[in-house]
Amino acid sequence: MKNILKVMLVLFTVTAASSSFAQKKVKIKISGFVKDSLNRPIEDCVIFIDNKKQNKQTNRKGYYSLKLRKTPKVITFYAPNYGLTEVDYNNSRNIDVTFNKMSSKLKVKFAALNKEEKENPNRFRYANIYAYLRGRVSGVQVFPNNTIIIRGTSSLLGSSEPLFVLNNAVISKNNIESINPSDIKSVRVLKGSEASLYGVRGAAGVIKITTY
Template structure:
């Protein structure tokens, strides 16, 4: 009796181990080409998996290659020059994407994706990033305690702090304090549905800063 129980225990352990190994080993691979309406490759196209931005972008041939830990539901492709397109994951290994040609209405829509502030030639008179944002960036409210809020935005996650992006890289609030106003080339404010390209992190708005 004890021998039978021992054999069953070993058998059960092997099954669990094999299942665990298979789950760890299994990864979803997706690759393909992203092209515009003229069938030309789109370089540096940003890819989101279920609203989560991926580190990899398309190369100069428009090719991308992703390895995912789980099956995605939605794949989003974004290009600053061609707009945004979403597809439901079709369960295929190779997924090629072709952007449609944008009409006048769509061009207007995507041109408003980023609210670009003109270069501030008087930036040298600001002592810190907070005074710069307070005095020069429309759509941003800086409270007396230096709390920064994007006007007209209510976060779904309960936080009113926007996402800060410096030269295309997300930074913390602490990192924001090290930015010298004299080095700022431009500031862009994203909010509303347009900020969904940044996922949950952009639910309170996104402030993009570019330096020289």
């Protein structure tokens, strides 16, 4: 009897562990077709899940496919030439969208999204932080080996690389590599008297990065 109980306990433990592992691996898949009122596909439609922008957009035929880690509440579709439309998630794996005339509520939200895009309209085009700094930030030189310098600065500590500040906290050069360009709200370059706030550490200049 004891042996039977031990076997049952082992089986229960293995089953529970397998179920827990399977739950962690589960992803919600959503796909669909986005079109206008004339049934024409809308290309490059931006998709927001619970107001968070996703990396994927609709293809040239208007189709999209997403894999999500958790169940969404609202899915928002934004196309610059058509506006914005929202869909409440109803556990469906296929969600097709047709752009019609926007309501006044969506016009307000559209204006807010459009304003956010103007702050940094190209941030989704860069593969990493180095490409972003090289292509977007004036006064900063990024070499092929990812060495970064601010033009017109010199360091008392023997290092030509600037000090990096992320959301008002000083970070190391290695830590900036983990910053996703799509998360960047703004980048400000400080040198001279502006960088003196950081003492000798800012002698080679300061790069202040603010994220959303």
